[in-house]
Amino acid sequence: ARVAVVVVAAGSGTRLQAAAPKAFVGIDAHSLLAHALRGVLAVPRAQVVVVAPAGREDQARTEAEASGAAARVSVVTGGATRQASVRAGLSAVWSDVEVVLVHDAARALTPPEVFTRVIAAVRAGAPGVLPVLPVVDTIKRVDADFVVTGVDRSDLARAQTPQGFARDILDAAYRSADREYTDDAALVAAAGHRIQTVPGDERAFKITGPADLERARALVAGAPM
């Protein structure tokens, strides 16, 4: 079954305090998007749909060409929310695709093994697959300046991407979604499907603020592209 990976890269990245939209900020000589594409393109033969900020489509195409796999990369324009951007990406998925992964470009250093685990679980029959990591901090429910209660972390997990789905299930869930969900797994769960977990990876952290960018720079300096 053919795989497509929708890479959402249309966020503004205001929390990064950079001049360019987040996907085009440099980690080293290469942008977040370039690094994200390197991981995604390790999935053999997969179609890759890059969802770019409006006005930055050509820049995204240039990154795709530099990756050396432009023939299997499509670029579409994103929307005002992540969910709208994913929806735009899904509209460009080839008709013969049966497994769709949705991935944040902001998780630019996600290693290929995570893609492999997610795809294998979807191929084995899971309607939806979510990479997760354990919660290591003690978690508190708070109300303004006071602690309300502790929360048992043993049944909590940190959700990452790529999240993978059977294509028909993801398309139908997006058609029926009537509000914004925090991620694709939540949207598909709301449509009545069980989401299976697989191990995530610390390197799949989301580059959100300046400290995350520093972490990404340190990692890449240790293992250049």
Ligand code: C5P
């Ligand atoms: O804003 P946040 O960090 O949750 O964004 C996660 C991913 O979703 C990023 O890769 C970002 O580029 C993407 N996104 C998008 N369109 C939006 C908002 C976010 O493609 N409107």
